[in-house]
Amino acid sequence: MKRELPIAITFICAFILTLQYFIPHRSFEIMYEISNIWIQIIGVFAMILGIISLIMLHWEKIKHKKENWGFSIVTLASLVGMSLVGLIASENSPVFEWLYNFILAPISATMFALLAFFIASAAYRAFRARTVVATILLLAAVIVMLGRVPIGSLISFGIFPKMAEILVNYPNVAAKRAIFMGVGLGAAATALKVMLGIERSYMGSD
Template sequence: MKREVPMVLALVFAIIRIGFELLQPMIAWEFAPGKTVFTRLSFSLTFMSVMGLLMGLINLSRQHINTIRRKREHWVYSVWLLIVLYGYAIIGLIWGPDSNTFIWIYDALIVPLDSTMFSMLAFFIASAAYRAFRIRNVESTILLVVAFIVMLGNVSIGEMIWSSEAWLGGFKGIKDWILSVPNTAHARALSIGIFLGAYAAAIRVFLGLDKKYLGGTD
């Protein structure tokens, strides 16, 4: 029963979801004035998210309290995490999410931290590109040449070396062709495969063939 009930529920809700997404009479059906099934489903999703947030909070607190209690390595950071986590939540609860203090903390701390992390991508791209572009075989040589052309097509020095007014549209013309013809063709081929793979994965779950979400490895 422990396994059968969730499987039946998955199938029933899949059928309901497909019906309410694809069949107009079901999409438009109101079980009460102004209330469609989707409005009710949205409400239950919000409810689940709030409950889930609480679970996340409990997990995070439990894990870091354990770290502090057992004095594991870097336990001081766990103390700091709990202060920030609950401190920010308390400020929001007391003064509200529209208060100047709450917004200031967000603007002055979270936004710069976010931007810092995002800007680190530039350095990571450089180190990953160095490893990928080292000439080892034919494929990596093609990758290097194509990447070089695309980079030159994107920067002004490429325009200075080979103008877009010249034969083939210069580096910019070749870059545009690479991105719009072979690159798009491959991306679309991948997208079709992904769509079909996702579809087959969904069917496996709905038909009860894939039961990993119930736990277990078989």
């Protein structure tokens, strides 16, 4: 029961959901919509479970005064503060919006902006033109980057933007389509393995 029932549930749900795609009947459309809502509702509980785990993890760190436990207070305080404001007032309340606009949004934007530096240093290491393929990668990246900024057009008399356009519209599309087909086959094969109970890692260990 511990393993057989979940495999049976997975198979039945997967089989019905796969089947509904090929049966254009209103009842199957409704069933698909219901399953989408079920996923949303279970997903909410899964998210609450994740947040409880986060609280427990940081609470343990504070309780046992583990390394950097002071920062765990920051996490818990901000989590509780943000949640209380949003749940007591509303997600459209000025305070909640203020917290989003002046704390969450700048932090997220700056975190991603920080990646500009790391992506540049990673590029330096990865792009050293040691082989033909590395050189092709480097040239394509440089042309696309220069083709997207005014100075690229200025130093090449408009050639870089045109080259970037050709690279993006043709070889890039070809590469992406080949990758997508691989992804599609891989995703379908993995989904079939899960459906048939061959892939069971989602159940964890006993």
